[in-house]
Amino acid sequence: MPRTGDLDRLPVGSALPALREALDGHGAAVLCAPPGTGKTTLVPLVLAGLVGDGPHRRVVVAEPRRIAARAAARRMAWLLGEQAGDRVGYTVRGERVVGRRTRVEVVTTGVLLQRLQRDQELTGVDVVVLDECHERHLDADTVAAFLWDVRETLRPELRLLAASATTDAAGWARVLGGAPVIEAAGTAHPVDVVWAPPARPVRPPHGMRVDPALLAHVASVVRRALAERDGDVLCFLPGVGEIARVAGQLGDLTPFGGGDGVEVLQVHGRAPAAVQDAVLAPGGRRRVVLATSVAESSLTVPGVRVVVDSGLAREPRVDHARGLSALTTVRASQASGRQRAGRAGREAPGAVYRCWTAAEDTRLPPYPAPEIKVADLTAFALQTACWGDPDASGLALLDPPPAGAMAAARAVLTAVGAVDPTGRATERGARLARLGVHPRLGRALLDTEGAGAEVVALLSEEAPRSYGDDLAAALRAARRGDDGYAARWRTEVRRLRSLAADPALPAPRAETAGAGRSDDRMAGLVCALAFPERVARADGGSCLMASGTRAELADGSALRGAPWIAVAVADRPVGTGHARVRLGAALDEETARTAAAPLYAEEREVRWRGGDVVARRVRRLGAIELSVRPLTDPDPALVRAALLDGLRGEGLGLLRWTPDGLALRRRLAFLRLHLGEPWPDVADDALHARVDDWLEPELSRARRRGDLGAIDAGRALVRLLPWASGQAARLDELAPERITVPSGSGIRVDYGNPEQPVLAVKVQEMFGLQESPRVAGVPLLVHLLSPAGRPAAVTADLASFWRDGYRGVRAELRGRYPKHPWPEDPATAEPTRHTNARLRR
Structure with a gap:
């Protein structure tokens, strides 16, 4: 007998008229009801016509977790005075409790997803309730999108209800085509x-x-x-x-x-x-x-x-x-x-x-x-590919999948043969989707003809930590186990073996058919087939994966000492750039190469490594170098590319820069800054971009670092001068190496600062000059030196210095250097390189 009193006390009852009206009118609704109001138990019973006077319908309730699905079904059956499996039943992975009279079936979202892929019309189902949709599990979002697609294209009479206690009601209403939002008042206690x-x-x-x-x-x-x-x-x-x-x-x-x-x-x-x-x-x-x-x-x-x-x-x-x-x-x-x-x-x-x-x-x-924003999207991408929408662009989703995550997922699906180059699901992909496990694990199950079912089942749900990090040992522990995990594992093994035995499934690939079935070998093979990029060669307490990621084994790990391992589960410890192996399996090199065959390559490698050109013949499995031999006849083009990499990475200082070469580069930088074209840009990036214009043929003849060091960079740089326009002939006019000062000396100009070059000259040699000297119209920054060659003053306005600054310099230095002239009016005095004694003679 129904427990009428318990049913009548559920607060959601007050919202049922509005809910019925919304579903009958719009066909979809969003129900917001606080915990304990009966949205999970009373609403499905009413919609199925098991309570009240509504029409008889078949209702499917989707829950995010197995424990919730079982509990909801048992609670509804109890309210009807029945046992689960009569008019209310449930289906979770590996367990189905339904009967001929079942009108309300509670399923996990994963089960419903599989059912939709087999039967897009959901034949015989009248209403689908998506419970606890606020949790935003990927399967739940996918199911909602698929169901709306079904309603829009195949079954407009299918009713959809999204229910939760705390949710983005407006967002779900939008996904369900502008569905009405029904709110139920709760009677939650303070x-x-x-x-x-x-x-x-x-x-x-x-x-x-x-x-x-x-x-x-x-x-x-x-x-x-x-x-x-x-x-x-x-x-x-x-x-x-x-x-x-x-x-x-x-x-x-x-x-x-x-x-x-x-x-x-x-x-x-x-x-x-x-x-x-x-x-x-x-x-x-x-x-x-x-x-x-x-x-x-x-x-x-x-x-x-x-x-x-x-x-x-x-x-x-x-x-x-x-x-x-x-x-x-x-x-x-x-x-x-x-x-x-x-x-x-x-x-x-x-x-x-x-x-x-x-x-x-x-x-x-x-x-x-x-x-959908943070998880691995490989299984999602396979589901959408099988649905006929590989990039999910046509699906009604609360949040679109990130492009990068979808690209990574599609790469995995392509590698396991689940999708074609256009992203559409292959026959193999459709079969992988029906296995109900991650496509990686499905690939391992099919390629071992079902012999790997035990290992696949172990990897499909996180094993207890007490099982350790050795997959083969964890397999033996699961066989011996008498806990809830072991029971579910055995059920899953039976399910997977049944699917693998299906004659519709493809034959195993030639390279893995007939594989040995010992625990250690099978654990390693399945793990490597599922995660080929995580095949790793061990090196003491760490290992290098084929993906290029380095991982460490825990102290005391049973995997220490194994030359090769396949990593099933890893994470990244705090403050480190490497991974930590949490579950893996030992394997041999042959199995590693078989499982990760697409990653195998033999290459002629010419690179700049360790400060020089290294030419090698390499056999590799992804990032793992299997063997290396010197390459005696490297391709000159590859050598040239390696040398350019060295120049980019370590800088043009690898070339030989004489003082004259450095001076020329600085003069050109000065002219480029102040006059622009046609004077060349001689910054590092610009020189790298024009390497063909100035560093040939010397670069083509180079083979190693030492050859770069023999190239006179200054002589090569002359090739960039604007010869065609005739401006090259004006180099010494516009940016002279030296200028003649009033004393007659030719003083070198320092172009180290291209914004304002420096002229360092003794004070006495500049007497009589009224204005600061200029190059290309730019006044030089004059460093006036004492007779000992030390800076006494710095100025870009010589006239102002003679007028205002010279007296202080004269007062400080003439007692220290009495043999040198220190006239009172330097602007009209005779310039000289000599002392007073020399002048008197």
Whole structure:
């Protein structure tokens, strides 16, 4: 019998008339309903006609996570007084609980995506509900875009509903063609906010690392909440490792299955079914539930009155430069904070303890980062290619995929044969899309004829850290395991083997057919086939991947000592430019070359390396040099290019610059600055650009660094003078090397500063000159020297100096140099290079 009283108490009921009107009129709607209002449970039952007097329809509800899909289906079945599998059922990867009478089916977004690729019309489905769409998972965004495409082109009668507690309602309304937004009032109880930051600063998260000091603080806040508040405590942490660590610090509390006292439960995607069921059932004693973000949405944990929020979450990130993608720890968004806090007020007034400050809260991002902006898009690109829209330009998406990420994804798909040169899915690509795993892993499954199913299943979901970093050893641990992860792994292995046995799947490629099936060999082969650019040759405690990224192995790693490894999972530690291997497999060079065959190359390489031209014959696997031999007959054009690289990298100082050559370059720089054309630009970049005009044929005859050093750069530079216009003949007129001063001496002009060259000359040799000398109309900066050759004054206006500055110089120097003339009126005195004694003779 339906539990009518429970159904009637769900607040979303007041919004149902407007929701029905929107779906019947527009065909799509956005439902914003606070947690606990019944949007996940009552709404699908009403739309299916299982509650109320509406027409009978078949409804599919898409949830972002398996645990949420199961829980939602069981809750709806309970409200109807039934077991899951009757009129309400669910399907998640590897598990299907539905019956002939099923009218509401709860599925994960991944399952729905696969179903759409097989049957674009979703035959027999009348309504699709996209629940918790605010989480912005990539599969959910893709499903929404595909469904709108189906509604627009194939099935205008298909009804679509996007539902969430906290979401960008306007954005989703736009995606669904201007759909109406229906808001349901909640009856959430008040939740007190307690700001509980650590007493001392903690290091921010980086990669998968969380400061242990923060986790210790979270554990202390849990103890504080237990002491200050009644009811169960729900504590949000970013991942399984952090949950285990905090659970260890709460070890004196009675663990799951113990006696009286406080029960500690750990809930996450890998938790055993018994723990998941215990969390969702009312407890007989007080509980502390340590959970990842799976408990943010769709799951009501009964008895919770207090939430302790670490303020952290895990999101996918991809490093295209290093070819690495992994989960990373980030600050949770304000929307996530509201969702988490709301868990404390589902059944009664509660409290949330936030492990950060109120000031920090205002700086948090408003919503989680959409996966489409930050994640690896290879699987997404394959889905859109199979849909017939390779660049996703025709899809209704809240955010467009980044062009760089799509280009990287298309390169991977091309390498595994999933798309053709136009980006369209090949037959192989369509089959890869139906496997339900990442295209890289699908490639490995097909190319090993299904023999790699165990390893593929192990790589398709993050394995427990206790399994270690050796993939073969992790495989053996999974076989022995009796936890929730091992159970799911076995189910996935059976599913993958069934798909690989499908006669419609392609035959294995010749190079991998019949591969040996030992654990070590298969782990290495599958990993290398899936990640060929991460095949790596070891060198002590580190290794170089074919991609060019260097990675380190952890101390005590079982992979140390293996000459070759294939890296399945890696991240980048704080403050380093290299990666760290978190999961990999040993393999031999033959397997590495087989799996990464497209990266193999034999090259004649002529480069500027280590300060000279290096000519080699190289066999390489990507960035890994397999063998190197000297090249005795390098191509002269390649040698010339290498020499030019050396000149660009180390500068034109590699050439021989005599004093006259340096002086000529400076004179030309001066003329270029003040007169412009036709005088040549002699800056480094300009000379590199015109190397053919001035450095030939000397450069063509050069073979190594020493040959560059023998080239007279000044003599070569003469070729750039404007001979054709006749201006070259005016070089000494416009920028003379020396000028004659009043004493008759020829003094060299220093053009080191092209804006204003310098003339350094003794004071006595300039007597009688009224104006500063000029070159090309530019007054020289005159450095007036003492008889000892030291600067006494600097001026660009000689007349002004004689009038105002000379007296001070004369007073200072004539006592020190009495044998030299120091007339009172230098402007009219005779210039001289000699002393008074010489003059008297």
